[in-house]
Amino acid sequence: MVNTCVAIGDWWDTAMLFGRKQRVLVRAVGRRLVIYSTCSIDPEENEERVAAFHNEFRIDTVARYVPSSFVTEEGFFFSNPVKHSLDGTFAACLVRSLTTS
Numbered sequence: 001m002v003n004t005c006v007a008i009g010d011w012w013d014t015a016m017l018f019g020r021k022q023r024v025l026v027r028a029v030g031r032r033l034v035i036y037s038t039c040s041i042d043p044e045e046n047e048e049r050v051a052a053f054h055n056e057f058r059i060d061t062v063a064r065y066v067p068s069s070f071v072t073e074e075g076f077f078f079s080n081p082v083k084h085s086l087d088g089t090f091a092a093c094l095v096r097s098l099t100t101s
Contacts, residue, residue, distance in 0.1 A: 034094040041088035057094035
């Protein structure tokens, strides 16, 4: 599992975060299973990052691992600070497609 949280002082360096996350995902290309996890509720860091990367992977739902209130329609894990009284967290289970197009 890779958690890509990085803080610089009191400010988040968004450009560095995105660059680091992309490098982590690129290194994962040879893997069969990737758990992409962030400590963020920002779609740009979460769903959009997975969408930009997952062409070689399929999204495997987390529904069998966590309570249903944490599972999004897309099958991601998402904790909402207001709804769940927890820190915001995102996770996606990506499984390499067995066939390539």
